[in-house]
Amino acid sequence: MASRTRDKIIDMADNLFYQQGFENTSFADIANKVGISRGNFYHHFKSKDSILDAVIKRRLANTEKMLTDWHESENSAEARIKCFINILLMNRAKIKLYGCPVGSLTTELGKLSHPLLSDANKVFTLFKRWLTTQFKALGYDDVNAEDLAMQVLARSQGAAIVASAFHDESFLYKEVEAFSLWLDDVN
Amino acid sequence: MASRTRDKIIDMADNLFYQQGFENTSFADIANKVGISRGNFYHHFKSKDSILDAVIKRRLANTEKMLTDWHESENSAEARIKCFINILLMNRAKIKLYGCPVGSLTTELGKLSHPLLSDANKVFTLFKRWLTTQFKALGYDDVNAEDLAMQVLARSQGAAIVASAFHDESFLYKEVEAFSLWLDDVN
DNA sequence: ACCATACTAGGACAAGCATCCTAATATGGT
């Protein structure tokens, strides 16, 4: 099946972009991981940017799904926000090694002045909007809810950066703990 | 004078690494900026890594100087910590465009598995130790002081990431404000 | 004035890269 190979390429590219960075990942790297030849690539993706495009679309779709899942599985805004915070623990091993996939990609694409930067940023926007909705559900007005959403985003980004810089998983635990207390306070 | 050229190279390389990333900055880029020929480089630096090494050493020296300056100009731990927080405002224009130079370099070198990653991380360590000292001066024991230092580091990193992702300087203002309130609370 | 050394310029080189091309093979509808 063709789409199987395509999916596999996207999957491997996604991982490699996360672990090694976009620019530092070559076609040969992805081809090796997938187990196909370099030339074969151009049947599935016409350029490196188009793979990046597919990876970003995939991340956007996954994120969107995750957010609606949380919306359905949890029935309080507080619990939903805690789902977000808990990503830090769920992915602690990878975060310790590679940081946050969203933050590191946008940072890299920013330095490259890459045309797909704005698309990569949409993942952030997705989280921001969703978090804003939750804080509104807690009774905050539009402006305050958005401010709080940005704070939550920033705090999780900071935790990821510091945890990976110091190779310290325990910091993620402490931050999630403090984060929850803060949320109870805000609530 | 020879060291003038050398300093200029380091200076330009420092800026370019910050703005475009390390890997994405070529010898030609730096040579162009400095106004010398490519070949001339190898008289001053024997490899690209050695320029990075010099840039990191420069940043370390600058950071160290800044920290001792704060130590001398301010006479309360609280005021000193606020100096740190205020970097976000001092550098807001650049942060909005390129994020934090320390965070983005360590993130990139991490993805490259670059041998100088540990050196780049020393800038973080410098800040961490200094902040820990300040919190100890506020009366916290070793463990708590270190935890607080990590929190401050993380929070500033998060602010930088989010400000640049959303191209939003105003978030830096809000964060510094909230940061100061938090510090008063902790104090 | 002389000479060793510092400095500079610019071309040469090999390696790695994204991309393109051609040709072989598989597949699925008729």
Added chain:
DNA sequence: ACCATATTAGGATGCTTGTCCTAGTATGGT
């Protein structure tokens, strides 16, 4: 069975990169 199309492999190409080499030019101490 047949053929158009999808899929694959792997070599060719041209560009950029870091690095090296050679040969000029400046400089500073004696």
